Amino acid sequence: xxxxxxxxxxxxxxxxxxxxxxxxxxxxxxxxxxxxxxxxxxxxxxxxxxxxxxxxxxxxxxxxxxxxxxxxxxxxxxxxxxxxxxxxxxxxxxxxxxxxxxxxxxxxxxxxxxxxxxxxxxxxxxxxxxxxxxxxxxxxxxxxxxxxxxxxxxxxxxxxxxxxxxxxxxxxxxxxxxxxxxxxxxxxxxxxxxxxxxxxxxxxxxxxxxxxxxxxxxxxxxxxxxxxxxxxxxxxxxxxxxxxxxxxxxxxxxxxxxxxxxxxxxxxxxxxxxxxxxxxxxxxxxxxxxxxxxxxxxxxxxxxxxxxxx
Amino acid sequence: xxxxxxxxxxxxxxxxxxxxxxxxxxxxxxxxxxxxxxxxxxxxxxxxxxxxxxxxxxxxxxxxxxxxxxxxxxxxxxxxxxxxxxxxxxxxxxxxxxxxxxxxxxxxxxxxxxxxxxxxxxxxxxxxxxxxxxxxxxxxxxxxxxxxxxxxxxxxxxxxxxxxxxxxxxxxxxxxxxxxxxxxxxxxxxxxxxxxxxxxxxxxxxxxxxxxxxxxxxxxxxxxxxxxxxxxxxxxxxxxxxxxxxxxxxxxxxxxx
Numbered sequence: 001x002x003x004x005x006x007x008x009x010x011x012x013x014x015x016x017x018x019x020x021x022x023x024x025x026x027x028x029x030x031x032x033x034x035x036x037x038x039x040x041x042x043x044x045x046x047x048x049x050x051x052x053x054x055x056x057x058x059x060x061x062x063x064x065x066x067x068x069x070x071x072x073x074x075x076x077x078x079x080x081x082x083x084x085x086x087x088x089x090x091x092x093x094x095x096x097x098x099x100x101x102x103x104x105x106x107x108x109x110x111x112x113x114x115x116x117x118x119x120x121x122x123x124x125x126x127x128x129x130x131x132x133x134x135x136x137x138x139x140x141x142x143x144x145x146x147x148x149x150x151x152x153x154x155x156x157x158x159x160x161x162x163x164x165x166x167x168x169x170x171x172x173x174x175x176x177x178x179x180x181x182x183x184x185x186x187x188x189x190x191x192x193x194x195x196x197x198x199x200x201x202x203x204x205x206x207x208x209x210x211x212x213x214x215x216x217x218x219x220x221x222x223x224x225x226x227x228x229x230x231x232x233x234x235x236x237x238x239x240x241x242x243x244x245x246x247x248x249x250x251x252x253x254x255x256x257x258x259x260x261x262x263x264x265x266x267x268x269x270x271x272x273x274x275x276x277x278x279x280x281x282x283x284x285x286x287x288x289x290x291x292x293x294x295x296x297x298x299x300x301x302x303x304x305x306x307x308x309x310x
Numbered sequence: 311x312x313x314x315x316x317x318x319x320x321x322x323x324x325x326x327x328x329x330x331x332x333x334x335x336x337x338x339x340x341x342x343x344x345x346x347x348x349x350x351x352x353x354x355x356x357x358x359x360x361x362x363x364x365x366x367x368x369x370x371x372x373x374x375x376x377x378x379x380x381x382x383x384x385x386x387x388x389x390x391x392x393x394x395x396x397x398x399x400x401x402x403x404x405x406x407x408x409x410x411x412x413x414x415x416x417x418x419x420x421x422x423x424x425x426x427x428x429x430x431x432x433x434x435x436x437x438x439x440x441x442x443x444x445x446x447x448x449x450x451x452x453x454x455x456x457x458x459x460x461x462x463x464x465x466x467x468x469x470x471x472x473x474x475x476x477x478x479x480x481x482x483x484x485x486x487x488x489x490x491x492x493x494x495x496x497x498x499x500x501x502x503x504x505x506x507x508x509x510x511x512x513x514x515x516x517x518x519x520x521x522x523x524x525x526x527x528x529x530x531x532x533x534x535x536x537x538x539x540x541x542x543x544x545x546x547x548x549x550x551x552x553x554x555x556x557x558x559x560x561x562x563x564x565x566x567x
Contacts, residue, residue, distance in 0.1 A: 169425065172430075176429075177412075181405075185401070188471075190388075191364065191384050191385070192385075194417050
């Protein structure tokens with residue numbers, strides 16, 4: 001149902017809301033990619049924005065100055081770059097556990113942030129503006145036009161659905177179930193014969209690649225990139241989206257992204273101190289709804305059946 | 311005669327100044343159930359952890375089927391056929407009993423990177439999981455969430471998970487602890503049935519069970535092997551009685567048998 005609403009939204013919405021929902025869907029992809037780490041593998045990364053930013057910068061750096069970039073080539077390159085970066089970072093960080101994992105992911109992300117912020121490589125703190133939208137050309141065939149906001153909307157929508165379905169399939173596969181086993185009881189997984197390190201590394205790499213996809217889409221939508229995309233605020237925001245929506249529940253990430261942006265818009269229209277209100281709301285939600293918003297459905301169901309809660 | 315499948319030589323482990331295991335040399339044979347006795351703190355669980363790879367040896371070596379495996383990681387040891395159970399139930403509490411065993415069996419499945427294939431479609435893995443549940447008598451509880459099982463059932467599940475990995479060597483750390491009389495009897499029967507095809511190291515405080523199933527008994531005290539031999543020999547050993555069995559008259563019941 002939610003999917004149907006999303007699919008029909010551009011018919012009703014204004015340009016402003018179209019763009020806003022597109023942005024939300026991109027954040028939902030970003031949050032989904034983090035959920036693979038946090039919700040499924042039990043790795044709380046506080047540096048996930050690094051890969052989001054790398055995906056975005058890949059487009060910024062690859063796009064020619066006076067010609068539009070090819071969507072498919074740059075998209076593949078962005079995902080590959082983010083995945084490769086995640087693989088390299090992962091080799092070092094997935095050995096760490098708990099609070100140490102949080103700290104080293106943050107440290108690595110800050111390193112990437114300062115590389116883009118303090119060197120001329122990616123335009124420094126100003127970032128890069130792109131003059132053209134990428135073109136979705138396959139040979140001479142151009143299936144859609146990314147200069148049209150509606151086309152961007154549907155392209156992002158398709159990406160979100162694809163990522164969602166992919167991760168849902170993955171979570172039911174042997175690989176996905178092993179990740180959930182690692183989240184639940186890493187020691188036992190090891191004594192059962194699972195090479196836990198390799199599974200975590202694979203999960204970290206995949207999550208990084210998908211975050212790169214989200215970052216690419218963001219750069220595509222707005223036509224510019226800057227170092228803020230990689231900042232720890234961004235890593236924190238996407239964690240909050242997940243916590244709002246519910247960890248380890250696929251649609252939790254989507255719900256979280258929507259609610260987060262909705263609250264942001266709502267509060268910032270009321271007051272300039274909107275972050276105070278946002279923080280308070282999140283605290284209340286975490287205290288009174290520890291499973292996240294996505295757990296409301298199952299709570300309600302339990303209430304109706306009268307079954308005991310966990 | 312069976313050959314030794316897992317042997318240790320001079321195996322030691324110290325924690326600071328404490329020798330938790332001191333120059334332990336034992337042999338596990340296929341077809342034999344080797345029981346490990348000793349008071350609390352004797353080093354029994356330390357030995358299991360050394361054999362499973364969760365603890366690194368300070369000195370000495372471990373050989374499995376002739377190969378030196380002293381430096382091998384726990385997951386590698388599991389994959390070459392050394393399975394263990396834990397004294398404190400160590401399961402996946404939020405998963406069903408079936409999924410606990412299915413995951414265990416999946417560790418033997420090389421094609422786990424097929425991310426587009428539902429794990430439940432690997433028939434062999436599911437069958438192995440069902441068999442393991444059946445073996446411990448949990449087949450009627452397979453869809454229950456593990457945390458909702460009774461304590462005794464969780465102990466059974468603990469064993470079922472090891473069995474699902476189809477190991478050659480079983481390292482069982484107090485499998486009967488916390489089981490009811492009926493469950494314990496069933497587990498003893500299971501151990502008896504497993505013994506002919508496996509090499510088993512059993513740490514257990516239940517003397518009735520130990521003397522009922524063990525082919526070989528090793529008694530440890532203060533991290534050292536005090537004596538090792540057949541049950542009759544251990545029962546008759548004055549040293550063992552003085553150090554352990556005699557203390558609380560635990561052996562009294564076996565004098566006549």
